[in-house]
Amino acid sequence: MFMKKIKSAVGAMMIAVILTGCSKIADYSGFSDTSSDYSASEESSSEHSQASDTFNVSDYTVVKQKFLSKLNAEGGVYEGATARSDGDFDGKGFLAFKEGGRLTHIVNANTPQFYRVIISARSEKGAAVKLYVKKKAEGVFYVPAAAENDESFGYCAVDSIYLASGPNTLDFVVDNGTCDVDYILVENSDAVSGDIYRTGTSCANPSASLETVGVMKYLSEIYGKNTLAAANVSLGTNAEIDAVYKATGRYPAIRTSELADAVLDSDNTAERLEDDILLALDWGKNGGLVSYKWHWYSPNTRRSIDSGAFDMEEALSPKNLDEVALMTADELKLMVENGFLSANTISLLNDIDKIAEILGRFAAEKQVVLFEPIPNGDSGLYWWGDSAGCHQKLYRLIFDRLCRFHKLSNLVWIWSGSSADYYPGARYCDIIGQSVFENSNSTFAARLSSISEILSVNKPICATSRDVLPAVDLIKRDNALWLWNAIERGKFAVNENGSLSTEFNSLSSLNNAYNSPLFITRDELPDLKNYAVGE
Template sequence: MKKHLQGRLTVEPKLVNPAASDNAKRLMAYLCSIYGKRTLTGQQYGVVSTPEMDVIFRETGKYPAVGGFDFMNDSPSRVERGAVPTDTPLAIEWWKRGGIVTFCWHWNPPKDLIDEEPDNGWHRGFYTTATTFDIAKAMNDESSEDYILLMRDIDAIAVNLGRLQDEGIPVLWRPLHEASGGWFWWGAQGPEPCVKLWITMYERLTNLHGLNNLVWVWNGQHKDWYPGDEYVDIIGEDIYPPERTYVSNVDRFRQALDYTAANKIIALSENGPLPDPDKMVGDGAPWAWNCTWYGDFVCLRDADGEWVVGEQYTEREMLLKFYGHPLTVTLDELPDLTVYPLPDKT
């Protein structure tokens, strides 16, 4: 075993929410059981068109184990401008096919959108450049309109998470992602207000809304932004190497290990090119799952208008290798997570 991994791959299947649902506990138990041994294949659905899953299946004969979804168009400031939410029913369908569900949230701020085309239109409102919304100001005054609107938005997403809970679906929940990069408004004012918002969101969704189906995946990507072990189940890293660069990303895996002394599962929660599974093994970067982003990272339309594998980022040969490798787990290999053994209570 690589020196940096010694003792770090044994993770207790215990969630930070003591009232976690049985299916959430089952999912965590399964993830802990394979961590360091297998990596779940994953793919993000496209927000508008979603051909990626079928393109991958036609090419490899396999579907990914993890489906990635986004509450982007459930943001109230997008809905009021005509955006149509799509991903909650897609996620329910994916779970019923036997897949694992992960959600992020490209959260359009509730107000103060610049709304200037082409680069800062309302549809790009989650970017720092497209809004003047001040997270620090909002989080410093819980009586302010800005704070109240943030809570309204969280409550709107809670409705959808509740629909998933009603279906028995555990969710790998990854809000406020890539915060330390500063390109999203929730990371634009430094770590303190973002950490405060994370903790507030955790407490509101867990204690007010009773959402016990969430496995909390933190994706701040810098130690200073870590909200604490009691608010994080899993750590995620989003990594986009150059085109056709199939590195293991072991440096980022090691970085994630250093966020906390506690043993936490670490996932490649977004990626561009696929990592070479042989390099993952050789370098000691046993990501729990990957989730390739959509669009050009996977597919394109050919001259006849049909969706086919695009090789700009990951060549066909590497796609086949990744989905056929002994390290990786595809949809057909997943256990039935509605009956998977619950972790021992001892």
């Protein structure tokens, strides 16, 4: 194995995260209906030809000390807000923010350490308030919608925020909705417990193949110790991963692509998808992990993934959906003829069957697929998220149709989202996915450690799409080890000619990541086909 060394090591810092007053984390990917075409760059002759054994990191000092500072909202610099003094509040008043409003305060930290930032806030319909530290995105406060006639302020917190000693600028930006802010508390916080990295190795599918069991075993073993390098690719190409390879000398461990076009009836899309499947199969044969997302074009229009594009309520109305998922084509036809199933229900199953045909090609080669269907349902962007209850039903229908009817045993199931209302249940997924688009190399440690608490689960958590990779030294400082960090495709990784784009990730940051001992690249993966039996 190609070993990596580090010039200066930083002791892993454990952080504690408490996120109160939040129900979901609605960052989402930049998926669009039209796939971008990028030229695949020419591969180098040797997988290690440009790899480096060293990388640069910064040392961070942590000096634990009791600390508490209270900042009244009206005492800061603000815009897009109105100062009010009606009702109950602390100090001289509070600020009523419009969407897009901003509040700036400065807190003088006694020592460099992790802090908890708390806002006393309320919102009529719910709001998301982004936290920036020294102009860099670090977290989000989710202010829940108030109960009817309830005008009291509640607490929302983002924990494990590292502040240097001395003055630190805090910016609070109302990203979505409107809210009132009374005051801000900043206090010292404890280290995060390593318990979030203690997860089981069992698969959601009880009939998972030996290869799938091996992959889950490996992923569980590295979780909390390493993060897998991953990249999303433009359909039918390896443009993004080839560009990263040319820059770093290493390929990511995971190649992620998209199955959206699988349900379209077009020769052009079919050809491009076939090219992608062949590339993915080759990637698996060369020791890499294969991953597919499925942004589902609405079965009725085939044109839209947008919210409202499909009526799930009617299509998922049968009470015996678990039985419907196991029906043959003839049985389904009979159910429709007798008025027990609608055409929309059949449309859903037909699309799932098309996905099954593709995933079955990987099963035939004993290749495991990290599968992420209907992602980010709780973001409010997509038709499969128009109803929390229907989203759960649809995800379970996909699971039952693929695992129980088509007998696909080669899938590791990813559910992406952060709302407990949308979560399909522990028995339907292996890994929790997140999309992080904040234009920041922060680790978002608070978000990572809060997901398990929000969903009441203990499963590995990964970033299936990121615009900016987290900085290696910040990962070490924060002990924030997402199972993998996947760079988003297109402009986030490459220019239109297929060359590396450094708009979001600099050349040095990519090299630091891919050549660090924290990131696992393709050449460092073990033989996963035989991992379950220890060969």
